[in-house]
Amino acid sequence: MRFNLIGLLLLAFSQLAWPAAKIEHWQTAQGSRVYYVRTAGLPMVDVRVVFDAGSARDGSQFGVSALTSALLDSGAGDWSADDIAQRFESVGAQYSAGVSEDMAWLSIRSLTEKPLLEKALATFETVLSRPAFREDDFQREKARTLAGLKHREESPSELASIAFGKALYGEHPYAHPETGIVQTVAGFSADDLKTFYQTYYVAANAIVVIVGDVSREQAEQTANQVLAKLPVGSKPADIPPVTMPSQASTQHIEFPSTQTHVLVGLPGTYRKDPDYFALYVGNHILGGGSMVSRLFEEVREKRGLAYGAYSVFAPLYRQGPFMMSLQTRNDQTEQALGVLRKTFADFLAQGPTEQELTAAKRNITGGFAMRFDTNSKLSDYVAMIGFYQQPLDYLDTFQANVEAVTIEQIKDAFKRRVKPELLQTVTVGQKS
Secondary structure (H helix, E strand, O other), X not given: OHHHHHHHHHHHXXXXXXXXXOOEEEEOOOOOEEEEEEOOOOOEEEEEEEEOOOHHHOXXXXXXXXXXXXXXXXEEOOEEHHHHHHHHHXXXXXXXXXXXXXXXEEEEEEEOOHHHHHHHHHHHHHHHHOEOOOHHHHHHHHHHHHHHHHHHOOOHHHHHHHHHHHHHHOOOOOOOOOOOOHHHHOOOOHHHHHHHHHHHOOHHHEEEEEEEOOOHHHHHHHHHHHHOOOOOOOOOOOOOOOOOOOOOEEEEEEOOOOEEEEEEEEEOOEOOOOOHHHHHHHHXXXXXXXXXXXXXXXXXXOOOOEEEEEEEEOOEOOOOEEEEEEEEEHHHHHHHHHHHHHHHHHHHHHOOOHHXXXXXXXXXXXXXXXXXXXXXXXXXXXXXXHXXXXXXXXXXXXXXXXXXXXXXXXXXHHHHHOOHHHOEEEEEEOOO
């Protein structure tokens, strides 16, 4: 009962908003960067440790980053997975871990009452620095991962995503799915995960994010404690640059479904891209603004060809994907694809109208505060700012950067960066 009440307390406080986020930054003696935000008044703290150890670091072992991350809390030190879960649960702490293309991270959310936080941090530190990688735990997690990968082969949307990644990135480390493929994961041993862990989960390759009701002194102690038993190690070499496709391509994968999944795009933008805000605001008008975007209007509202159509830029350390997507009835695929291409071509040629730009800016900035109105969401942003070394005032200047975007900047950025003659098209469904 006690920690049910704690859970309710966490939920209630997590819905409160704060007007600004002052990010403090320093570096530990081991070379780890620390990013700290004090959110006074909320008796909780989020601690996240992020490594440059995402799926782009898999090498030829596609999926080793994700499986390593998944196994960390399966056993650590002298504790089993049940022991670890019980230790977190006994103090109302929440543990999570995950990977993206660029990052691998572990995090906890804990109340700040001293004995509760101390136990949560001690458990977290052990999971981080002393994972056991026991053979039986490894075989169980590997079997679970393989079952998921085989199930993925029955999903047309997953097949489309995998083929799209390969079409955009070829042999680049961003080309393969984060969870890997059956052929590589099936060959993993526990030693492969240990080697990956020992290479990348080191202090010199770590950043720490602390958001919550702790003082600067407590934050410094927390950062030092969670990293204390990691070797210093070294940072990995930069991820290689992305090579753009040399020409447009169209690939169809036959699949026994009533709907066809359509993906069109190419490598787009990266986190430090000077064109980022022009592309971001422009994309909001093209297809990122959900039910107010041009793609939605042309594909769904005017012609009823799909339940929805959207576009997105997903910036990474290198150029992440720009993607336009829809799902339509098999016999409408060519028509829907034609509308998508024409809508994009018109946008590229003419750019947005003044009315569209004004509405997009209002929509983006109007909901901006809601994007980091909880510790968890704020931690996501601070981790992004820290990992990609964005300016510490990124959140403070975001709205001004959006407001400064002009129609000419959008037209110029799209014409230079999203060339229609290089678009990659993937469809998965049944040819009618």
